[in-house]
Amino acid sequence: AQKITQTQPGMFVQEKEAVTLDCTYDTSDPSYGLFWYKQPSSGEMIFLIYQGSYDQQNATEGRYSLNFQKARKSANLVISASQLGDSAMYFCAMREGPSGTSYGKLTFGQGTILTVHP
Amino acid sequence: GAVVSQHPSWVICKSGTSVKIECRSLDFQATTMFWYRQFPKQSLMLMATSNEGSKATYEQGVEKDKFLINHASLTLSTLTVTSAHPEDSSFYICSAFFSGGEYEQYFGPGTRLTVT
Numbered sequence: 001a002q003k004i005t006q007t008q009p010g011m012f013v014q015e016k017e018a019v020t021l022d023c024t025y026d027t028s029d030p031s032y033g034l035f036w037y038k039q040p041s042s043g044e045m046i047f048l049i050y051q052g053s054y055d056q057q058n059a060t061e062g063r064y065s066l067n068f069q070k071a072r073k074s075a076n077l078v079i080s081a082s083q084l085g086d087s088a089m090y091f092c093a094m095r096e097g098p099s100g101t102s103y104g105k106l107t108f109g110q111g112t113i114l115t116v117h118p
Numbered sequence: 119g120a121v122v123s124q125h126p127s128w129v130i131c132k133s134g135t136s137v138k139i140e141c142r143s144l145d146f147q148a149t150t151m152f153w154y155r156q157f158p159k160q161s162l163m164l165m166a167t168s169n170e171g172s173k174a175t176y177e178q179g180v181e182k183d184k185f186l187i188n189h190a191s192l193t194l195s196t197l198t199v200t201s202a203h204p205e206d207s208s209f210y211i212c213s214a215f216f217s218g219g220e221y222e223q224y225f226g227p228g229t230r231l232t233v234t
Binding site (some may be wrong): 037042043089099102106107109111 | 149150152156159160161162164167190209212213217222223225227228230
Protein backbone atom coordinates (compact mmCIF):
# COMPACT_ATOMS: atom_id res chain seq x y z
CA ALA A 1 0.00 0.00 0.00
CA GLN A 2 1.15 3.51 -0.77
CA LYS A 3 2.38 5.29 2.33
CA ILE A 4 2.11 8.72 0.76
CA THR A 5 -0.52 9.50 -1.86
CA GLN A 6 -0.79 12.59 -3.98
CA THR A 7 -3.85 12.21 -6.18
CA GLN A 8 -3.38 15.32 -8.33
CA PRO A 9 -0.90 14.68 -11.16
CA GLY A 10 -1.32 18.29 -12.30
CA MET A 11 -2.87 21.46 -11.00
CA PHE A 12 -3.44 24.84 -12.59
CA VAL A 13 -3.89 28.12 -10.76
CA GLN A 14 -4.19 31.74 -11.73
CA GLU A 15 -1.49 34.08 -10.53
CA LYS A 16 -2.32 35.66 -7.15
CA GLU A 17 -4.89 32.97 -6.37
CA ALA A 18 -4.52 30.34 -3.65
CA VAL A 19 -4.09 26.64 -4.43
CA THR A 20 -4.27 23.48 -2.34
CA LEU A 21 -2.16 20.43 -3.12
CA ASP A 22 -3.47 17.23 -1.59
CA CYS A 23 -1.50 14.64 0.35
CA THR A 24 -2.70 11.67 2.36
CA TYR A 25 -0.50 9.31 4.30
CA ASP A 26 -0.65 5.96 5.97
CA THR A 27 1.34 4.94 9.02
CA SER A 28 0.75 3.06 12.24
CA ASP A 29 3.60 4.85 13.98
CA PRO A 30 2.28 7.47 16.41
CA SER A 31 5.36 9.62 15.85
CA TYR A 32 6.10 10.85 12.35
CA GLY A 33 6.94 13.92 10.35
CA LEU A 34 5.47 15.28 7.17
CA PHE A 35 7.41 17.38 4.68
CA TRP A 36 6.67 19.29 1.51
CA TYR A 37 9.32 19.92 -1.12
CA LYS A 38 9.31 21.97 -4.31
CA GLN A 39 11.28 20.75 -7.31
CA PRO A 40 11.65 23.29 -10.13
CA SER A 41 12.81 22.26 -13.58
CA SER A 42 16.43 22.60 -12.44
CA GLY A 43 15.89 19.49 -10.30
CA GLU A 44 16.94 20.77 -6.91
CA MET A 45 14.78 19.77 -3.98
CA ILE A 46 13.68 22.83 -2.01
CA PHE A 47 12.31 22.29 1.48
CA LEU A 48 9.07 24.19 2.05
CA ILE A 49 7.40 23.19 5.29
CA TYR A 50 7.37 20.58 8.05
CA GLN A 51 4.65 19.23 10.35
CA GLY A 52 5.31 16.91 13.25
CA SER A 53 2.64 14.42 14.26
CA TYR A 54 2.42 15.89 17.75
CA ASP A 55 2.35 19.50 16.65
CA GLN A 56 -0.87 21.09 17.84
CA GLN A 57 -0.95 23.86 15.31
CA ASN A 58 -0.75 23.77 11.55
CA ALA A 59 2.66 24.73 10.24
CA THR A 60 3.09 27.95 8.30
CA GLU A 61 6.07 29.37 6.41
CA GLY A 62 5.40 32.60 4.60
CA ARG A 63 2.95 31.89 1.77
CA TYR A 64 2.95 28.18 2.57
CA SER A 65 0.72 26.56 5.13
CA LEU A 66 0.03 22.96 5.89
CA ASN A 67 -3.55 21.89 6.54
CA PHE A 68 -2.91 18.99 8.91
CA GLN A 69 -5.91 16.78 9.62
CA LYS A 70 -4.55 13.95 11.71
CA ALA A 71 -7.73 11.89 11.98
CA ARG A 72 -8.11 11.93 8.21
CA LYS A 73 -4.36 11.38 7.73
CA SER A 74 -4.08 14.27 5.37
CA ALA A 75 -1.45 16.98 5.10
CA ASN A 76 -2.44 19.32 2.31
CA LEU A 77 -0.19 22.17 1.24
CA VAL A 78 -1.82 25.55 0.73
CA ILE A 79 0.02 28.15 -1.32
CA SER A 80 -1.47 31.60 -1.02
CA ALA A 81 -1.08 34.38 -3.58
CA SER A 82 0.48 32.14 -6.24
CA GLN A 83 3.37 33.50 -8.24
CA LEU A 84 4.69 32.49 -11.64
CA GLY A 85 7.81 31.20 -9.92
CA ASP A 86 5.72 28.69 -7.99
CA SER A 87 5.35 26.60 -11.16
CA ALA A 88 7.16 23.38 -10.29
CA MET A 89 6.66 19.82 -9.11
CA TYR A 90 5.67 19.46 -5.48
CA PHE A 91 6.32 16.42 -3.33
CA CYS A 92 4.83 15.38 -0.03
CA ALA A 93 7.06 13.13 2.07
CA MET A 94 6.90 11.32 5.39
CA ARG A 95 9.43 10.26 7.98
CA GLU A 96 8.16 7.48 10.26
CA GLY A 97 9.35 7.48 13.82
CA PRO A 98 10.53 10.33 16.05
CA SER A 99 12.75 13.05 14.72
CA GLY A 100 16.28 11.77 14.27
CA THR A 101 15.33 8.13 13.92
CA SER A 102 15.85 6.22 10.70
CA TYR A 103 18.40 8.97 9.94
CA GLY A 104 15.59 11.03 8.50
CA LYS A 105 14.68 8.47 5.85
CA LEU A 106 11.81 9.79 3.76
CA THR A 107 9.06 8.21 1.69
CA PHE A 108 7.82 10.41 -1.14
CA GLY A 109 4.47 10.77 -2.85
CA GLN A 110 4.07 10.71 -6.61
CA GLY A 111 4.23 14.47 -6.91
CA THR A 112 1.96 17.17 -8.31
CA ILE A 113 2.96 19.45 -11.17
CA LEU A 114 1.72 22.94 -10.45
CA THR A 115 1.36 25.44 -13.26
CA VAL A 116 0.69 29.07 -12.45
CA HIS A 117 -0.96 31.06 -15.25
CA PRO A 118 -0.47 34.82 -15.57
CA GLY B 119 24.60 26.05 6.62
CA ALA B 120 23.97 22.35 5.83
CA VAL B 121 24.96 22.44 2.18
CA VAL B 122 25.27 19.31 0.07
CA SER B 123 27.05 19.30 -3.26
CA GLN B 124 27.08 16.78 -6.08
CA HIS B 125 29.60 16.34 -8.83
CA PRO B 126 29.23 16.25 -11.73
CA SER B 127 25.95 18.08 -12.30
CA TRP B 128 25.56 16.28 -15.60
CA VAL B 129 27.46 13.54 -17.41
CA ILE B 130 27.21 11.76 -20.72
CA CYS B 131 28.88 8.39 -21.05
CA LYS B 132 28.96 5.57 -23.55
CA SER B 133 27.18 2.31 -22.99
CA GLY B 134 29.36 -0.19 -21.15
CA THR B 135 31.45 2.37 -19.29
CA SER B 136 31.27 3.24 -15.60
CA VAL B 137 30.57 6.63 -14.11
CA LYS B 138 31.13 7.91 -10.58
CA ILE B 139 28.98 10.52 -8.88
CA GLU B 140 30.16 12.27 -5.74
CA CYS B 141 28.02 13.61 -2.93
CA ARG B 142 29.64 15.87 -0.35
CA SER B 143 28.38 17.52 2.80
CA LEU B 144 30.24 20.83 2.79
CA ASP B 145 29.76 22.20 6.27
CA PHE B 146 28.66 19.27 8.39
CA GLN B 147 29.48 15.64 8.98
CA ALA B 148 27.02 13.15 7.61
CA THR B 149 27.17 9.61 8.93
CA THR B 150 24.27 8.71 6.72
CA MET B 151 23.54 9.70 3.15
CA PHE B 152 20.81 8.58 0.80
CA TRP B 153 20.85 8.02 -2.95
CA TYR B 154 17.72 8.52 -5.03
CA ARG B 155 16.90 7.98 -8.66
CA GLN B 156 14.27 9.99 -10.49
CA PHE B 157 12.81 9.54 -13.95
CA PRO B 158 11.18 12.52 -15.71
CA LYS B 159 7.98 13.67 -14.04
CA GLN B 160 8.15 10.85 -11.51
CA SER B 161 8.82 10.61 -7.83
CA LEU B 162 12.14 10.09 -6.12
CA MET B 163 12.91 6.43 -5.68
CA LEU B 164 15.25 5.58 -2.81
CA MET B 165 18.05 3.37 -4.08
CA ALA B 166 20.18 2.91 -1.01
CA THR B 167 21.22 4.22 2.38
CA SER B 168 24.90 4.94 2.65
CA ASN B 169 26.55 4.64 6.07
CA GLU B 170 30.05 5.91 6.77
CA GLY B 171 32.45 3.07 7.30
CA SER B 172 30.05 0.28 6.54
CA LYS B 173 28.24 -1.33 3.65
CA ALA B 174 25.34 0.45 2.06
CA THR B 175 21.81 -0.82 2.55
CA TYR B 176 20.07 -1.24 -0.77
CA GLU B 177 16.36 -1.06 -1.39
CA GLN B 178 14.59 -4.06 -2.82
CA GLY B 179 15.09 -4.39 -6.55
CA VAL B 180 18.25 -2.27 -6.73
CA GLU B 181 21.25 -4.15 -8.09
CA LYS B 182 24.12 -3.88 -5.63
CA ASP B 183 26.75 -4.86 -8.17
CA LYS B 184 25.54 -2.30 -10.66
CA PHE B 185 25.20 0.66 -8.32
CA LEU B 186 28.27 0.65 -6.09
CA ILE B 187 28.10 2.94 -3.11
CA ASN B 188 31.10 3.91 -1.00
CA HIS B 189 30.88 6.17 2.04
CA ALA B 190 34.55 6.49 2.85
CA SER B 191 34.44 9.60 5.02
CA LEU B 192 31.99 11.63 7.05
CA THR B 193 31.61 14.13 4.22
CA LEU B 194 31.76 12.03 1.07
CA SER B 195 29.65 9.31 -0.46
CA THR B 196 30.06 8.08 -4.02
CA LEU B 197 27.73 6.23 -6.36
CA THR B 198 29.33 4.35 -9.23
CA VAL B 199 27.10 3.15 -12.03
CA THR B 200 28.98 0.21 -13.50
CA SER B 201 28.64 -0.96 -17.08
CA ALA B 202 26.06 1.72 -17.74
CA HIS B 203 23.29 1.17 -20.26
CA PRO B 204 20.81 3.62 -21.78
CA GLU B 205 18.14 2.50 -19.31
CA ASP B 206 20.36 3.80 -16.50
CA SER B 207 19.91 7.32 -17.86
CA SER B 208 18.21 9.20 -15.08
CA PHE B 209 18.49 12.00 -12.54
CA TYR B 210 20.41 10.89 -9.45
CA ILE B 211 20.00 12.86 -6.23
CA CYS B 212 21.80 12.40 -2.94
CA SER B 213 20.82 13.68 0.46
CA ALA B 214 22.61 13.79 3.79
CA PHE B 215 21.19 13.36 7.25
CA PHE B 216 22.10 16.12 9.67
CA SER B 217 20.64 15.64 13.12
CA GLY B 218 21.61 19.15 14.13
CA GLY B 219 19.71 20.72 11.30
CA GLU B 220 16.14 21.89 11.31
CA TYR B 221 15.06 19.81 8.35
CA GLU B 222 17.12 16.69 9.01
CA GLN B 223 17.68 15.71 5.40
CA TYR B 224 19.55 18.02 3.04
CA PHE B 225 19.54 17.39 -0.69
CA GLY B 226 22.24 17.80 -3.27
CA PRO B 227 21.43 19.52 -6.57
CA GLY B 228 21.34 16.24 -8.49
CA THR B 229 23.29 14.67 -11.35
CA ARG B 230 21.77 14.08 -14.74
CA LEU B 231 23.22 10.94 -16.33
CA THR B 232 22.78 10.21 -20.01
CA VAL B 233 24.08 6.93 -21.40
CA THR B 234 24.45 6.80 -25.17
